[in-house]
Amino acid sequence: MQQDGLILELQNGNHKAFERIYQLYSESVYGIIYSILKDEKIAEEILQDVFMKIWDNASSYNSDKGRFFTWILNIARNASIDHIRSKSHKNSQKNLTADNFVNILESNSNFSAKADAIGIKKYIDILKPVCKKLIDLLFFKGFTQKDAAEELDMPLGTVKTRNRACINKLREMLAE
Incomplete structure (x- = not known):
C-alpha cells in the first residue's frame, strides 16, 4: 500500500494501517525522542504517547501543510519538550550525579549523529554555521527561542528571523 493510501486508511480508523505506520516510523521517532531526553525508559514511554496522539489526531493531518x-x-x-518542561522531569533532575553531567556534555556535541538519524544531515551540512547551531539548539536540544538567544548571546528577534530563514533554506533544499 502506498503512503497516501496508508495515511487515508489511518484517518479512517484502520488498525492495520496504524500498525504499519508504527512499523515504518517508530524507530526514527524513537531516535528523535531519545536524542532529546537521553533516557531509554522515558523515550519508550513518550514514543507510545506519540503514537497514541497520531492515532487520536490522524484526521488533523493535512498533506497540503x-x-x-x-x-x-x-x-x-x-511531546519530548513538554516532558522536559514538566514538573516531574525538573524534579528528577535536581539530584543528578557528576556522571550525568559528563554524559550531557558529551551528547550535546553529537549534533551530526542526530541529524543523520532523521536523514537530513547532508542538507544541514550545507547550511551556514549559525543555521546549524540554531537547528541544533531549537530542534534537537529542545531550547526555546528565548533560551537559544541567551545561549548564542543574540537578540530574540534575531534568533527568530535567522531561524525562519534557516528553516526556509532547509525546506528549499529538501524540495529540490
Missing part, C-alpha cells in the same frame, strides 16, 4: 513524516516528528519533538 507538509509531509506526514514531518507531522509525526513535530508531535514527537513537542
